[in-house]
Amino acid sequence: MKSLVKIAPNYFYSSSTNIKNTARLPLSVCRGSERERFELAQRYSDMLSEHLDKCSKNDSCSVEDFTQGILNILGKNKIKFVINRNHSVISRGSLGRKTSSESFTYSLGDIFYTHSTTNIEGYNFELPLSKDKTRIKSKEVAIHEARHFFDHVCNPKLIDFRTLKLVHDDEAIKLNRRVYERFAGMSAFVPKCVLKKLVEHDLNKMNDEQAIEALQTVRATLKTEINAYNDGIKYLKKKPVKNMFAILNIADIKYSCKYEQKLKLANELLAQRLKLARESIHIEQKSSKSKTSLQDDFRLSLGLSDNS
Numbered sequence: 001m002k003s004l005v006k007i008a009p010n011y012f013y014s015s016s017t018n019i020k021n022t023a024r025l026p027l028s029v030c031r032g033s034e035r036e037r038f039e040l041a042q043r044y045s046d047m048l049s050e051h052l053d054k055c056s057k058n059d060s061c062s063v064e065d066f067t068q069g070i071l072n073i074l075g076k077n078k079i080k081f082v083i084n085r086n087h088s089v090i091s092r093g094s095l096g097r098k099t100s101s102e103s104f105t106y107s108l109g110d111i112f113y114t115h116s117t118t119n120i121e122g123y124n125f126e127l128p129l130s131k132d133k134t135r136i137k138s139k140e141v142a143i144h145e146a147r148h149f150f151d152h153v154c155n156p157k158l159i160d161f162r163t164l165k166l167v168h169d170d171e172a173i174k175l176n177r178r179v180y181e182r183f184a185g186m187s188a189f190v191p192k193c194v195l196k197k198l199v200e201h202d203l204n205k206m207n208d209e210q211a212i213e214a215l216q217t218v219r220a221t222l223k224t225e226i227n228a229y230n231d232g233i234k235y236l237k238k239k240p241v242k243n244m245f246a247i248l249n250i251a252d253i254k255y256s257c258k259y260e261q262k263l264k265l266a267n268e269l270l271a272q273r274l275k276l277a278r279e280s281i282h283i284e285q286k287s288s289k290s291k292t293s294l295q296d297d298f299r300l301s302l303g304l305s306d307n308s
């Protein structure tokens, strides 16, 4: 959120999330644009996939090999993470944030509403483990969740967007949650135009910073989900015949959830709202800065210049 504050000091909320060094890579490692950061996460994910294949020819892998693979990739940058057994009946696995003040974790799929400063210290993998908790039963699930992990350590903004700072504004929290759930929950049977109308209805009741934050959250969630499914399929395609049904299953989930179409819609709505916000700042502040450079700043600060 720093870049937004830089553009309009009194306009946007400042961040109350403290992402500790144990939950993010230093800037010297993951500098650059949003696209470059995602490319770095992609390289890490590919390295882990190769490492796991070297360690085991099976569809499963040991918790030790998975842990060691991540530690080798991150080298001297110590990121905190733990691996637990996934008990959920609806998800295959998950990645959550670990906070310093609380022992429980938040799934990255949830929006995390905070009313005070929160320290994010690391991550909690929930994976399909064997009974003795020494093996991960599906390498593909391990790779999927690891991609979420790499996306987050390379892009600390992803955490920030999902930690909403809507202090004492219950209506805004309700609207924010609904926008998120419409994107996260709507199935393939809901046409894009219907989803757009429903979301716009809620966004119109929000002020600019609330709407922008809600759309940023949606956008971050969709991006890392697309990455994670793509990496899972990429791994399975190393043995296309053997994994044919698994590949079709993952492709079907991805298609049903319409992640790409939803990301396109979120980007469109975000661009529209940024345009409106920019115009109102321009009028209010009567800034000496030119309209074009202000627009460029917004686009750069939000990674929209990456055309993604």
Ligand SMILES: [Zn+2]
Pocket (backbone or CB within 6 Å): 144, 148, 225, 228
């Ligand atoms: Zn996922």
